Amino acid sequence: MDFSKFKTSDWLMIGGGIGIFIFGFFNWVTVSGFGFSSSGGNVFDFFFTGTIPWFLVIASAVITVLLVQGILKADQAPWPLILLVATGLAALLLLLRIIFNPIDGKDAIESAGGDVGRGIGMILSVLAGLVATAGAYLNFQASGGTLKDLTDVDKLKSSFAKGDGAKGDDAPPPPPSMDPPPAPPAPPAPPAPPAPPASPAT
Numbered sequence: 616m617d618f619s620k621f622k623t624s625d626w627l628m629i630g631g632g633i634g635i636f637i638f639g640f641f642n643w644v645t646v647s648g649f650g651f652s653s654s655g656g657n658v659f660d661f662f663f664t665g666t667i668p669w670f671l672v673i674a675s676a677v678i679t680v681l682l683v684q685g686i687l688k689a690d691q692a693p694w695p696l697i698l699l700v701a702t703g704l705a706a707l708l709l710l711l712r713i714i715f716n717p718i719d720g721k722d723a724i725e726s727a728g729g730d731v732g733r734g735i736g737m738i739l740s741v742l743a744g745l746v747a748t749a750g751a752y753l754n755f756q757a758s759g760g761t762l763k764d765l766t767d768v769d770k771l772k773s774s775f776a777k778g779d780g781a782k783g784d785d786a787p788p789p790p791p792s793m794d795p796p797p798a799p800p801a802p803p804a805p806p807a808p809p810a811p812p813a814s815p816a817t
Contacts, residue, residue: 622754624753632672643660643661682694
């Protein structure tokens, strides 16, 4: 693998993918009170705000590697836009989890005198998602995209249309048309009849 092909934006997306893959298995929630403290949970305990972002960021990292290595064609799809949307959505879902509700039943625990906090796994996973999003945005900018493009429906449609056109260019050419077989040769001409004998002289 030629690491010189990777740009800073690529490393950010790959690093974010590796980070969230690892930190997703760390403890995501801490609970203390009533004379004890505990931590637990992981990314798979929160489907929409954990598992889905986990898959999105990791998939973006894998696609980045495949693009850099040339296994995926850059003109097959608007990959910079796809990567930005995927990582951006993942970061948004992760932020919703860490800001508003680290665990279901948080209010009941805190009303009883307990305390619910964010575990190290959740915090580091959110940071990994933000890092991947930053890399995807830098990659999107390098491809000529801007934030205004994300609100321009016509540009978004044209981006995907270009990807569809590139797929059509890779299609194999149609088979050559079959020419009709040559006509059989004409039969030989019949021999000329013999000349009549000359009449005797008188």
